[in-house]
Structures are given as structure tokens and as C-alpha cells.
Amino acid sequence: MKKLLSILLTVTLLISAGATIAMAEATAQDPVTIRISWWGDTARHEKYNAICDAFQQKYPWITVERETNTWADYWDKLATLTAGGNAPDVMGMHPQFVSDYAGRGTLADLQPFVDSGVIDVSKIDQSVLDGGTINGKLSMIAMGLTVQTIIVNKDLCDQVGVTIPAMGDSWTWQQFADLCVEFRQKALEKGIDSYFSNEATGYTTFQYLARSNGGDLYTKEGALGFTQADLVQWLNYWKTLRAQDAIPDAATTSESISLTMEQSPFVTGLVACAFIPVNQYWQYVKQLPDNQIVCEFMPTTDDGASGAFLEGAHWAMSANLDEAHQNAAALLLNFLANDEGAWQVMLLDQGVPANSDMAAYIEPLLTDANKVAIKFVQMVTPTIDRAYVYAPKGATSISTLYTDARESSAFETATPEEAAATFFEQANAVFAENK
Secondary structure, three states: OHHHHHHHHHHHHOOOOOOOOOOOOOOOOOOEEEEEEEEOOHHHHHHHHHHHHHHHHHOOOEEEEEEEEOHHHHHHHHHHHHHOOOOOOEEEEOOOOHHHHHHOOOEOOOHHHHHHOOOOOOOEOHHHHHOOEEOOEEOOEEEEEEOEEEEEEHHHHHHHOOOOOOOOOOOEHHHHHHHHHHHHHHHHHOOOOOEOOOOOOOHHHHHHHHHHOOOOOEOOOOOEOOOHHHHHHHHHHHHHHHHOOOOOOHHHHHHHOOOOHHHOHHHHOOEOEEEEEHHHHHHHHHHOOOOOEEEEOOOEOOOOOOOOOOEEEEEEEEOOOOHHHHHHHHHHHHHHHHOHHHHHHHOOOOOEEOEHHHHHHHHHHOOHHHHHHHHHHHHHHHHOOOOOOOOOOOHHHHHHHHHHHHHHHHOOOOOHHHHHHHHHHHHHHHHHHOO
């Protein structure tokens, strides 16, 4: 296992030993309260609450108020808070949206805290740090890296009578669609009201098709990186499956987006698979301990082109802070990235640690499910043929426009062609406004 982890870190992070900088000694100060906000489910909330508790024990003059949300609700609330000048002091950040917040000057430049030694980045590879640098400023610190997977409840598939690929075997989007149809037909024949899959609603899931077709969500120049035909193909793909009753209807899909993990279609048995970052695999295994849950590759195009890419979990700090709150927030960022007290709780929940020492530290603590996740990342890594393209300013609006396009197609208020045309027209207007 140690060898596997070492190989993985070498391939994905290019970790170098680097020079160790001296950490600044934290001294007691006047009491200060800071706010932290993240997205996730109950299991992640429990982990971060435990980590915040450990941080407060180490720095007893700092109180950490916690704000939690599901993925979709998190970004809606963060946009509102930021617009009102009331952003959390420390906030979860994602490459899909970071340019919007950094571009508006709402994220603090973390480099001064690195230079002073309050935030130690000596065990994080420079290429990973560069990924958090927006417009020349270090805007976020990476915790871990992961890849997306499709988890499948093999026991439910066996009960229905369909065969799924073994972990590491490739399959195409057409084969995935065929399995959706076959699963639903056989399930109904056996009196089981389940589907193989729900519609993949995320913009970053569509990214896999865009990359398989040779594009991406965005170009390095800050424009859309896929064609209108790509989006029409994607919307038609799910429309066809919905018309065949091979996936749940549009209303069920829409309602499922904001559900917690415990309420999700996968955990409740409505569907046999789910699209997730593989670092969350252990959480679903925990939810369904009596079922065999298998990790599958994301499907490819018919010619075998993979859209795989590395995803990162990051933290950022609000720029709208006084010195006392900045210092406390920087200490929390450092704790999240580098402290054993944080990582013995976090393990792989945010992916393979970007800090090479923490990756080695958690290895003996990993469960079998964690080890499966590491193995899966190692299997996917060689299929990644190009780097992730960071979203430009305006990406939050673009993501909303994508949701609108997907829902208008799903609810049949527009054809896929009409929805895609509207999306492109409005997205290009957003880019023009943000130049």
C-alpha cells in the first residue's frame, strides 16, 4: 500500500521534498471569532466539526463558527453573502468558481501568510500551488486531489440480473445507456421499481463528454471550450433515456439535487449508480454496509477517448477581514492543510492529501474503502491526457445558465437544440460583460 501511495503521489502531484520553512510560533491573543463555511453531507459535516473542535483546542483564543450546506445551496448562499460583504472568513472553494470570487477581489492573497511562515506550503508541490494562483495571487490552498467515478450497487444489479464492468474496465456512453434500458426493463419484470442511473446533472459531469470530444468547459483564453453540438448531444442523450423510462423523470431528478446523501436516490435504492468524486466512496459504503459498492470509470466516447481529469478540494480566505481575523483564519488554513490532528479525522474525504507528509501519515489509518479509492485514482491517472482548464470570470453565471438549459430540456420547455442555442447566446454575453 505504501508503494502504491508513493507511486500515486509521484504521478499526480510530482511531490518533491522541498526545503522546509520555519513555522511561525502561534502566541495567545485576545479572543477572536471566525466563520468557516463548507459544502457536503452529514458525514463531512461531522468531520469538519471535529476538525474545528481540534483547532480550537490548539488555539483556545479562537472560536470557529461553522456554516454548512449541500453543494447547490452552498454556492447560492456564498454568492449572496459575498455580494453583501459578509463572506465567511474561511470558505471552501472550487476551481469551477474561483475566478469569479478572485476576480471581484473577494479572496485574500495568501502569499504574505506563506512568506511569514504562518501557512506552511513546503510539502505541497509547486504545480499544485500554481493551481490555486489566480491572476498572479495565491487565492486558495489545496487540501487534496481526486477523480470522478460512477459507484454502482453490484448487489442491486445482481438482484435485477444485469452485469456491470469490473473496476478498471472501460465502457462507452452508449454501453452505459444500453445498461440503463436493460436494467429498468428487468427490474420492472421482477417487481423492483428502480433505475440503473439518474440523469447526471452536474456541469462538471458534462465536462467529461466535452473533454472526450476534444474540448473542455473553457479555453485558456476564457471562452467556452466545447461546441453547441456537444451540448445538444448531451441533452439528447438524457432526453432519449427519459423517454424510454430508463432514468427517473425530470421532477424526480430535480428534487434529488439538494438531497443529503442519506436521502439520495442511490442510498434509498431508487437508482443503482451515482456520479461522485471517488474520495466520497467510503461514505456511500458506510451508508450501505451490506451491499457491494463498485467504482467504475467514467464512460468514454465510442472511439475510447477519455475525458478524465484531476479535481481539487481547496480553501480560501475572505479579503474583507481585519488583521486579527486574518491571522486567525490563516492559522485555520494552515491547520487544515498540515496538521495531523486534522488529517487523522479527514483521511481521504477531500482526496489524496496535497501535503506529502500528511499522505504518508494517514496511510496506516485507511480503511479498505479508502484503499479502494486510492487504487482507483491510480488507475485513472494514466488516462488523463491534459491538464484541467480553470474557469474564467463569469463561471458562476455560466454554471447557472447550464442548469437552466438542462432543466428546460428535461422539462421539455425547449428542445435540446433550442436550449443549447440559448445557453451559447447567454454565455457569450456573460463573457463579454466580464472582459
